[in-house]
Amino acid sequence: MRLLISIAIVLISQVIHAQNPVSWQFQALKKGEQEYEVILRATIQPGWHLYSQQQPKDAIAIPTSFQFNNNPLVVRLKNVKEVGKMQKYTDKTLGVTAHQYSNEVNFIQAVKLRAKVKTAITGEIEYQVCDDEKCLPPKKIPFTIALNG
Amino acid sequence: MKFGVVVFPGSNCDRDMFDALSVDLQQEVHWLWHKDDRLTGFTPEDCIVLPGGFSYGDYLRCGAIARFSPMMQRVIEHAAAGGKVFGVCNGFQILCESQLLPGALLRNAQQQFVCRNVHITDPEGQVYRIPVAHGEGRYYADEATLDQLELNGQVLFRYCDADGMITESANPNGACRNIAGIRNAAGNVIGMMPHPERACSSSLSNLDGKSLFRKWILDASLVG
Numbered sequence: 205m206r207l208l209i210s211i212a213i214v215l216i217s218q219v220i221h222a223q224n225p226v227s228w229q230f231q232a233l234k235k236g237e238q239e240y241e242v243i244l245r246a247t248i249q250p251g252w253h254l255y256s257q258q259q260p261k262d263a264i265a266i267p268t269s270f271q272f273n274n275n276p277l278v279v280r281l282k283n284v285k286e287v288g289k290m291q292k293y294t295d296k297t298l299g300v301t302a303h304q305y306s307n308e309v310n311f312i313q314a315v316k317l318r319a320k321v322k323t324a325i326t327g328e329i330e331y332q333v334c335d336d337e338k339c340l341p342p343k344k345i346p347f348t349i350a351l352n353g
Numbered sequence: 354m355k356f357g358v359v360v361f362p363g364s365n366c367d368r369d370m371f372d373a374l375s376v377d378l379q380q381e382v383h384w385l386w387h388k389d390d391r392l393t394g395f396t397p398e399d400c401i402v403l404p405g406g407f408s409y410g411d412y413l414r415c416g417a418i419a420r421f422s423p424m425m426q427r428v429i430e431h432a433a434a435g436g437k438v439f440g441v442c443n444g445f446q447i448l449c450e451s452q453l454l455p456g457a458l459l460r461n462a463q464q465q466f467v468c469r470n471v472h473i474t475d476p477e478g479q480v481y482r483i484p485v486a487h488g489e490g491r492y493y494a495d496e497a498t499l500d501q502l503e504l505n506g507q508v509l510f511r512y513c514d515a516d517g518m519i520t521e522s523a524n525p526n527g528a529c530r531n532i533a534g535i536r537n538a539a540g541n542v543i544g545m546m547p548h549p550e551r552a553c554s555s556s557l558s559n560l561d562g563k564s565l566f567r568k569w570i571l572d573a574s575l576v577g
Contacts, residue, residue: 273521275521276530277519277530296534312573318500318529322516322517322519323519323520324518
């Protein structure tokens with residue numbers, strides 16, 4: 205019996221880990237001389253939600269966050285902007301609220317190069333997704349986005 | 354244009370430089386001795402080369418003693434008159450110590466001597482594979498100076514990968530903004546850490562140094 209329970213736990217955890225309701229795409233749009241908009245686009249499967257960087261005080265979901273590696277040739281301008289239809293969700297059962305996105309959201313970081321060079325902006329995204337019944341464990345994924353002078 | 358290669362006690366790339374210029378690039382080259390107090394026969398059209406090595410044993414600080422040699426006083430005057438000056442490795446360190454170029458070369462970030470081929474790119478995006486061999490090659494300047502260098506187009510070479518992409522992993526010594534070589538505001542003084550003179554012969558399986566010399570030293574870059 206113990207063996208069966210252990211196998212079931214392993215299988216369930218593997219299924220959860222295999223679920224990936226969000227796919228990410230990265231691109232850099234040239235906006236001017238040595239200026240770019242770095243776009244990190246999340247495409248979310250129906251029924252799932254991805255969380256905004258800014259959450260209400262009573263929120264329990266993990267907000268999406270971005271950690272950019274230092275590149276002395278890249279200056280980040282302002283904070284990461286969110287372009288998408290943000291929903292203010294209230295979970296009546298748990299009595300908590302959340303700022304979340306469905307379908308698609310673009311996270312946009314404006315950057316400027318200090319020189320006309322080919323380089324890249326790199327870093328890591330941490331995010332969590334939930335549907336109306338469950339949340340998946342938070343996930344971290346690296347990104348490398350080329351900026352070509 | 355003719356070249357003068359300065360020999361300091363402890364120079365060890367002077368003959369490589371002399372041979373690269375005279376044999377591989379077919380230029381007129383003369384030896385210059387650190388104790389000599391004149392640059393007879395040289396005009397601002399000519400180029401004085403400070404080669405790599407360990408001038409005066411590099412005691413005190415790399416290039417700090419060489420900067421006070423009699424010949425360097427003439428080289429400083431030559432540069433002030435618009436004459437061409439090119440320093441490689443220890444030569445670059447001497448140029449910074451002489452204040453002919455801004456900034457300084459600090460001990461490598463990893464605290465180890467590095468000796469291998471690296472890639473560098475110029476402002477036009479051309480990529481060269483050139484050897485480095487140094488323990489104190491981490492170019493450093495304050496942010497205001499670095500911004501000024503960028504603004505004036507004085508950064509000539511940056512460490513990059515084989516595709517010309519400037520990345521942290523392509524930086525062999527932790528140099529600020531991957532800087533491998535710069536020029537002064539007037540454009541007549543150039544210093545760089547990599548050794549193009551070691552990449553000028555097909556017998557070394559590398560001719561990238563030859564392209565670099567032709568483009569940035571023999572042609573229009575060093576404005577006399």
